[in-house]
Amino acid sequence: MTRNMKNSNNNREKIIHLMQTDDSIDAPSDAIKWSKNLFRARAAQPAQGILQRIIGVLVQELAPGKAAFGERSGSVGKVRQMLFEAGDNRVDLRVSKNHESFDVRGQILGRGWENAVVELAGQKSNVDKFGGFAVKDVKSGTYEVSIRGGQIEIVLKGIELE
Amino acid sequence: MPDTERKLGPFSAAPLGKDDAVLVGLCRKGDESAWSDLVDRYQRLVFAIPRRAGLSEAQAADVLQEVFLTLFEKLDEIERPEKIRSWLVTTAKFKTWGTVRRDKGLYSPETEEEMEFEMANLKDDSPLAEDALVLLEEQHMIRTALKKLSEKCQKILRMIYLTEPAASYAEVADAIGVGATSISPLRSRCLKKLERVLVAV
Numbered sequence: 001m002t003r004n005m006k007n008s009n010n011n012r013e014k015i016i017h018l019m020q021t022d023d024s025i026d027a028p029s030d031a032i033k034w035s036k037n038l039f040r041a042r043a044a045q046p047a048q049g050i051l052q053r054i055i056g057v058l059v060q061e062l063a064p065g066k067a068a069f070g071e072r073s074g075s076v077g078k079v080r081q082m083l084f085e086a087g088d089n090r091v092d093l094r095v096s097k098n099h100e101s102f103d104v105r106g107q108i109l110g111r112g113w114e115n116a117v118v119e120l121a122g123q124k125s126n127v128d129k130f131g132g133f134a135v136k137d138v139k140s141g142t143y144e145v146s147i148r149g150g151q152i153e154i155v156l157k158g159i160e161l162e
Numbered sequence: 163m164p165d166t167e168r169k170l171g172p173f174s175a176a177p178l179g180k181d182d183a184v185l186v187g188l189c190r191k192g193d194e195s196a197w198s199d200l201v202d203r204y205q206r207l208v209f210a211i212p213r214r215a216g217l218s219e220a221q222a223a224d225v226l227q228e229v230f231l232t233l234f235e236k237l238d239e240i241e242r243p244e245k246i247r248s249w250l251v252t253t254a255k256f257k258t259w260g261t262v263r264r265d266k267g268l269y270s271p272e273t274e275e276e277m278e279f280e281m282a283n284l285k286d287d288s289p290l291a292e293d294a295l296v297l298l299e300e301q302h303m304i305r306t307a308l309k310k311l312s313e314k315c316q317k318i319l320r321m322i323y324l325t326e327p328a329a330s331y332a333e334v335a336d337a338i339g340v341g342a343t344s345i346s347p348l349r350s351r352c353l354k355k356l357e358r359v360l361v362a363v
Contacts, residue, residue: 008354008357011357011360011361012353012354012357015304015353015356015357015360016323016353018297018300018301018304019301019304019308019319019323019324020323020324021301022301022304022305024206024207024209024210024213024298024301024302025206025209025210025213026205026206026209027205027206027208027209027222027223027226028219028223030223031205031209031223031226031227032201032202032205032226034227035201035205035226035227035230035231036197036198036201038197038230038231038234039189039194039197039198039234040194
């Protein structure tokens, strides 16, 4: 018997032995299904280059001259304050009247928004390192505020300035 | 996570590794069926590792899910996709070991670096000794290689070697519709084909 034939016989014997001693079993079907679904979950996320748009939801509004619950009336200001939730972020928006127009200031509470671009009524402004931004001299009307950082845009709709 | 390659006796990982690299490449391009194939191909091997270490079925299922989640997260970072099998085995070993440690109320490293350091100091008589992992990997390779054979060869080899009790040549002949005298040479030919898929040439 040549060495190659002997090696080949040894290989086949080993293959048969390994096949016959293989007592492994399939993982539970729900664990397999969960693992397979990971891919679908990723596919549902926006791919790079596609903008993810998050619509902010108004969760609290304080109108000028109106005290918030638990706040002393003496502390009531002239600024209208709105708090929006947008995914993992919050946006604090404050509107104050400046003669015939309005100044809009805000702060975005969330990570990675420094230098994001804020757009309102055709005016653009940048978010500072503390998440703050301001747009001044906006005429009365109903607007959309857009805050865009990288591939994410937060949109605050129906902001009435009057 | 290192993709420590274990020496697998006479078997070569190269032919099957090429398939793995293709699957990983397709996954990276967003091919969901390739990901599904990858999970199907490796679920049994990954699940066997925590089970062999004595973890319960539920704990082993958790390890499996963690391993595939890690793979999914690092899919674009894996430098040698043809070595994905080694990567999966090593990752399953790490995660199994972490679960065993937590079960015993012992310190379980948080980072991969800490885990690698601790793993390097494990005794080789642990439930996840290299020999045990090599055996599991070899068995995985045989299962994968078997699926590459024709339906007829798969049937012959499964009936003769994987059923308990083993089917007689007459039963196999009946099942595949040939004369009983053909089974011995067919069996031999199918084994050779299987060997060819597994052994480097």
